Amino acid sequence: MSERTYHHGNLRAALLERAWEVVDAEGADGLSLRQLARDVGVSHGASARHFRDKQALLDALAVEGFQRLNASLGDAVAGDAPFADRFRAAGDAYVSFAVRHPAILRTMYTAKHHAAASADLVEVSHVAMPALVALITAAQDAGELPPGSAQEAAVVAFAAVHGVATLATDDLLNGFPWQDATAATIASVWRGLVAAGSDAPTT
Amino acid sequence: MSERTYHHGNLRAALLERAWEVVDAEGADGLSLRQLARDVGVSHGASARHFRDKQALLDALAVEGFQRLNASLGDAVAGDAPFADRFRAAGDAYVSFAVRHPAILRTMYTAKHHAAASADLVEVSHVAMPALVALITAAQDAGELPPGSAQEAAVVAFAAVHGVATLATDDLLNGFPWQDATAATIASVWRGLVAAGSDAPTT
DNA sequence: AGCCAATGTAGACACTGACAGCATTGTTGT
DNA sequence: ACAACAATGCTGTCAGTGTCTACATTGGCT
Numbered sequence: 001m002s003e004r005t006y007h008h009g010n011l012r013a014a015l016l017e018r019a020w021e022v023v024d025a026e027g028a029d030g031l032s033l034r035q036l037a038r039d040v041g042v043s044h045g046a047s048a049r050h051f052r053d054k055q056a057l058l059d060a061l062a063v064e065g066f067q068r069l070n071a072s073l074g075d076a077v078a079g080d081a082p083f084a085d086r087f088r089a090a091g092d093a094y095v096s097f098a099v100r101h102p103a104i105l106r107t108m109y110t111a112k113h114h115a116a117a118s119a120d121l122v123e124v125s126h127v128a129m130p131a132l133v134a135l136i137t138a139a140q141d142a143g144e145l146p147p148g149s150a151q152e153a154a155v156v157a158f159a160a161v162h163g164v165a166t167l168a169t170d171d172l173l174n175g176f177p178w179q180d181a182t183a184a185t186i187a188s189v190w191r192g193l194v195a196a197g198s199d200a201p202t203t
Numbered sequence: 204m205s206e207r208t209y210h211h212g213n214l215r216a217a218l219l220e221r222a223w224e225v226v227d228a229e230g231a232d233g234l235s236l237r238q239l240a241r242d243v244g245v246s247h248g249a250s251a252r253h254f255r256d257k258q259a260l261l262d263a264l265a266v267e268g269f270q271r272l273n274a275s276l277g278d279a280v281a282g283d284a285p286f287a288d289r290f291r292a293a294g295d296a297y298v299s300f301a302v303r304h305p306a307i308l309r310t311m312y313t314a315k316h317h318a319a320a321s322a323d324l325v326e327v328s329h330v331a332m333p334a335l336v337a338l339i340t341a342a343q344d345a346g347e348l349p350p351g352s353a354q355e356a357a358v359v360a361f362a363a364v365h366g367v368a369t370l371a372t373d374d375l376l377n378g379f380p381w382q383d384a385t386a387a388t389i390a391s392v393w394r395g396l397v398a399a400g401s402d403a404p405t406t
Numbered sequence: 407a408g409c410c411a412a413t414g415t416a417g418a419c420a421c422t423g424a425c426a427g428c429a430t431t432g433t434t435g436t
Numbered sequence: 437a438c439a440a441c442a443a444t445g446c447t448g449t450c451a452g453t454g455t456c457t458a459c460a461t462t463g464g465c466t
Contacts, residue, residue: 007431007444027316033423043446045424050444054423106313109373113230129377155376155384156363156391162375163366164358170312172365173358174332181358188359192395210413210462236454246415248455253413257454 012050027103062111065104066124083139091161091186098165146197160189215253230306265314268307269327286342294364294389301368349400363392
């Protein structure tokens, strides 16, 4: 489709789509604005109308990544299954996304590091944590988890899951299958959260 | 020092040292081989005698990072304090390193991703996990942890600690102090490991 | 002393991201 | 209908980069 008119019609979306493919396949370092322009059938410099910088493009990519990830996490925690199950589903979704799109995930987390990150990016990257806090609070209210700082519990859980995800994508599990590592981590974290009640209360 | 002789005398070390500084301060993307050569007072292309690629230099940097980190972890687990304390010390050391050298840590984990990673790099990056397995096995033998798969327990613990570390460096703790997040994570993981005994045995 | 490998230099090349000026298009107000 | 105008795309240019090749200098070995 598209008869090579002067105006592309949907350049921004086309650039983002192709950039996703390239980054997903070769990593962010393998992305060249000029090559990207060639792929999409447009001249170099055309992208500047839609993305000031290369970094701006990567930021937009990161935003899309977070959106897809957040959507996936949202699906996982939806429903009215026991909280332990929904918790596990969310963890699986997170690690699964990471394993499928390691370079994208990496881009997502390196993008916001570069000081002048867009407001969109900062916002969409901070969605998951409060959602997790809400889930844990609900679990506490339902009596599946002991009372305590939901914020702290969420940080712990998020860290653990994010950790398995990066370990898996960075091939640091020393041969341990990532599915097993994920399952074990989620189970262990849940045990830790449950045990937090019967233990000496954390500061 | 150094009278600008034709031969530098210790170029490899000088390049690595300066590269460490630059990456630590500006990230791996801020490293330019040519600028690096200027900094060290040598012509561009000189580095090629010591590092085939830019990637080779980054690999060497990563190796050094792992060496320092491993040394720090080794110090932490040494001694004969209770295993819970040594476990905590190791976690603190890991996160502390990550917070002090975020860009280096990132470089360490991205380096080995690029297929043709040196044998040195692969080896030094896989040191921590077996050490952790040994620590946990010892804790099990001493009765501080219930019996079970030490390998699985190590993966879980490593993932959690690595997770807090990356969350802290990527500013994803939503204002939660990283020291608190680290302490909470380590405590929770330990509880999870302890509780693994009294629970339904994990596959 | 004389050779030779190791190390550093100088030049070239293709490529990159960014910028400026121009060309083409779609839209909007009259 | 049509003129302004903003949006979008094109081309040329620039400094900077990583890598390669040919050459220069050095120190160590016999």
